[in-house]
Amino acid sequence: MITFSVFAYLGASSQDKEWTLEDCINFALDSNINIKKQVLMVESQKAQLLQDYLIMLPDLNAGATHGYNWGQTVDRYTNQFATSRVQSNNFYLGTQFNLFQGLRQVNTVNQAKLNYEAIQYDLDLMMDDISIAVAGYYLDILFNKEILAVAKAQLEITQQQVNRMQKMVDAGTLARGDLLNIEAQLATEELQVVEAENRLTISYLSIQQLIDHPYSPTFEIETPELKPIEAPQVALTAQNVYDVALAQRPEIKSAEIRVQSAEKGISIARGYLSPTLSFSGSWATGYSGASQQENGQIITTTAPIGYLQSNPSEIVVTDYDTPLGYETIPFEDQLNDNQNKSLQLSLNIPIFNGWQVRTAISQAKIAKEEADLTLQQTKLDLDKKIQQAYADAVAALKNYNASGKKVNAQQEAFKYSEQKLGVGLVTAVEYNETKKNLTAAESDLLQAKYRFIYTTTVLDFYMGKPLTLNR
Numbered sequence: 001m002i003t004f005s006v007f008a009y010l011g012a013s014s015q016d017k018e019w020t021l022e023d024c025i026n027f028a029l030d031s032n033i034n035i036k037k038q039v040l041m042v043e044s045q046k047a048q049l050l051q052d053y054l055i056m057l058p059d060l061n062a063g064a065t066h067g068y069n070w071g072q073t074v075d076r077y078t079n080q081f082a083t084s085r086v087q088s089n090n091f092y093l094g095t096q097f098n099l100f101q102g103l104r105q106v107n108t109v110n111q112a113k114l115n116y117e118a119i120q121y122d123l124d125l126m127m128d129d130i131s132i133a134v135a136g137y138y139l140d141i142l143f144n145k146e147i148l149a150v151a152k153a154q155l156e157i158t159q160q161q162v163n164r165m166q167k168m169v170d171a172g173t174l175a176r177g178d179l180l181n182i183e184a185q186l187a188t189e190e191l192q193v194v195e196a197e198n199r200l201t202i203s204y205l206s207i208q209q210l211i212d213h214p215y216s217p218t219f220e221i222e223t224p225e226l227k228p229i230e231a232p233q234v235a236l237t238a239q240n241v242y243d244v245a246l247a248q249r250p251e252i253k254s255a256e257i258r259v260q261s262a263e264k265g266i267s268i269a270r271g272y273l274s275p276t277l278s279f280s281g282s283w284a285t286g287y288s289g290a291s292q293q294e295n296g297q298i299i300t301t302t303a304p305i306g307y308l309q310s311n312p313s314e315i316v317v318t319d320y321d322t323p324l325g326y327e328t329i330p331f332e333d334q335l336n337d338n339q340n341k342s343l344q345l346s347l348n349i350p351i352f353n354g355w356q357v358r359t360a361i362s363q364a365k366i367a368k369e370e371a372d373l374t375l376q377q378t379k380l381d382l383d384k385k386i387q388q389a390y391a392d393a394v395a396a397l398k399n400y401n402a403s404g405k406k407v408n409a410q411q412e413a414f415k416y417s418e419q420k421l422g423v424g425l426v427t428a429v430e431y432n433e434t435k436k437n438l439t440a441a442e443s444d445l446l447q448a449k450y451r452f453i454y455t456t457t458v459l460d461f462y463m464g465k466p467l468t469l470n471r
Contacts, residue, residue: 028211058097102274181428396452
């Protein structure tokens with residue numbers, strides 16, 4: 001995992017500073033759209049993990065209704081027909097809690113935790129890939145700057161040779177044909193300088209595009225003191241590097257965690273074979289405008305109900321209390337009288353559900369096998385990258401040493417040819433050929449140098465070392 005922190009670039013603008021490798025990487029990590037999208041995916045997975053935790057808690061829901069009814073209907077509280085407009089109110093509070101579900105929810109939470117951890121490693125890997133790419137583009141600029149310096153140095157030598165030969169031609173001691181050949185070489189090297197300048201400009205444009213920096217022609221990078229080109233840089237074997245990388249690389253961590261997540265997926269699927277036990281409770285009450293009671297006002301009437309057998313002439317009477325009217329039962333009284341409470345335990349035993357659970361278990365096992373294969377492939381890919389980087393580093397070191405010897409030899413040959421040209425012992429064509437050979441040898445040396453620095457930087461990075469080009 002990369003050691004640079006992600007932060008908003010608040011330093012001076014590219015117009016008044018030289019950008020270090022760390023500056024470029026930090027700017028890229030802070031500006032890259034894909035990284036921002038991956039950060040959002042991490043936040044989304046974090047929210048899902050919280051949801052999976054909270055869903056294990058009992059739920060609690062409340063409800064209320066308010067309405068009117070016209071026409072004939074049976075009032076739910078009086079169980080009588082009502083024909084006039086009736087107001088009704090209902091209030092509800094209920095809860096439900098799963099006591100046992102075959103540990104499905106526990107395994108779901110554990111799987112969500114693993115997925116959250118894996119996606120964080122995916123973010124680390126994306127940051128690592130961008131950082132390595134930035135380092136490569138940064139080295140490309142340094143390489144092109146040195147190539148330009150070599151081209152300019154060769155151009156200056158040729159220009160000096162043209163000036164000297166011009167004086168010799170003017171003095172009549174040298175044929176004009178030799179001067180024309182050197183001038184042709186001068187024109188070729190002027191073109192090489194222009195081409196080197198163009199490549200440097202393109203490399204500056206490329207790194208600014210890579211880090212999503214608005215293009216600026218004054219963008220300039222710092223030239224660090226580079227690592228030494230020496231054998232100890234590749235003293236470790238590729239297997240040593242792989243063993244260390246295997247224990248810490250984010251792509252390996254992510255693949256391993258996804259295997260564990262797939263195992264939880266199998267446990268979740270198997271949980272649907274288990275009986276489920278749940279608890280629920282509710283409280284409800286309501287109000288109806290059709291619920292009536294006597295208003296407390298009565299009228300007493302006397303009515304005969306018979307006579308005495310012993311004295312038929314004596315009539316027996318009684319008093320009747322008749323209500324004068326009715327009123328709707330008060331809202332508060334109805335809410336108290338109409339309460340309904342319930343508690344319930346529910347057991348559900350799966351017997352046959354169209355083989356859906358068995359199919360889900362089979363699919364979860366297949367997902368586990370796919371995760372295993374992905375882990376194997378990720379390990380193979382990492383091994384190939386390290387083997388390739390190691391082989392490139394060894395080859396680059398050999399090329400660098402051989403190119404260094406070739407440069408030394410070509411420098412001596414060029415000096416000798418330059419001296420012989422001054423006394424007319426070699427032609428301008430032979431001189432130009434010797435000079436081309438020196439330029440090519442110097443170019444090969446620089447290519448080997450920067451190839452070695454890049455590959456050893458990658459190997460160090462796989463070993464968990466900070467990404468740096470400095471000595």
